[in-house]
Amino acid sequence: MQFSGTADYIADKDLMVAVNAAIALERPLLVKGEPGTGKTELARQVAAALGLDMIEWSIKSTTKAQQGLYEYDAVSRLRDSQLGDARVNDVRNYIRQGKLWQAFAAGEKTVLLIDEIDKADIEFPNDLLQELDRMEFHVYETGETVKAAVRPIVIITSNNEKELPDAFLRRCFFHYIRFPDADTLTRIVEVHYPGIKQALIRSALTQFYEIRETPGLRKKPSTSEALDWIRLLVAEDVDPADLRADPKQALPKLHGALLKNEQDVHLFERLAFMARRER
Known part of the structure; x- marks a missing residue:
């Protein structure tokens, strides 16, 4: 599985090497560069070139790492219990899958884009260390463990608005997209x-x-x-x-x-x- 660019995306040799190295190592590819240099588009083109589905997680300043795994809607469950709704008997009815869960549960290789990770709180990358490293996480409400049968290709972009933790950087393959000549x-x-x-x-x-x-x-x-x-x-x-x-x-x-x-x-x-x- 090799990325060599597409007709719609001009990728230099160093960028292609970085993408293919991350795929071979099964490590997240951390891509930095000036805004507008094609970091987000890279993930879309990798997915298109390799014929894979893409799951996109756009990070905002209010995004929490837990949202990428799953969210438990306790308020809705409480309301339904007050109304006598039979759905309350199964907690799974109130768990919404996050983007990582979707990628892990896809059953085939996908491209997972975590876009603009530097927008989130400084602890955000650390909160995903184990999940991205082991490609699994625990769902406390149901007691199940969600594990990726096939590791997704993870591409993480950053505009360098804040420094990322060293422990997180160690787990990534890094590439800086220079401004094109x-x-x-x-x-x-x-x-x-x-x-x-x-x-x-x-x-x-x-x-x-x-x-x-x-x-x-x-x-x-x-x-x-x-x-x-x-x-x-x-x-x-x-x-x-x-x-x-x-x-x-x-x-x-x-x-x-x-x-x-x-x-x-x-x-x-x-x-x-x-x-x-x-x-």
Whole structure:
């Protein structure tokens, strides 16, 4: 079972090695990188390439590790007991399976995505250590043990908003997705917009990288934002020659797709003002 990328996802050699190493070791693959570099999409493409079902667990700041295993609805059971409902005799009627349970019980290999694990509380990764390591957990309300007959391929993403515990990191195979260089990003654009004019790609990406490298920029535009911007340039039929002008002379065309806070907009306005004064 080898991942070698797909027609819709440009994966470099190091990323393919990381995915296949995690599969061979049967370890979770921890993927970090800037937002918008394709971490979440990687899991979907791995599932598509290997012909596997995918189970996605999107983590929020309020998510608890227990929710990934199961949740016991004691309130509903109490209410039903007061109403004389016969369902109360079987506690299983009040247990809702979490995403890990679904992956463990699938009966065949699946891809389990734990997306943006760094959004949760710092103890969240530690609370899943044993479950991800042993691929089993105990259900206290029923006394049963849920064990994966087939280990899922676990892909965990992080935007590096907070450090993850060392004990958790030891159990993972790690890969950092670097921001793509111009050649790789050109290939990504061509996958999404086949037939796009090469002159437009060259001019757009030249300005895109100049924007990313602007000193003082608070949020560098990501790959997904580059794709959105180029899509707008195509829709507006922008002349590539208009993009080859000095980027410091004015805000980038359709800058709302690239600059996502007022500080960065003001930065480019100041640069344009200073450039005009120097003439």
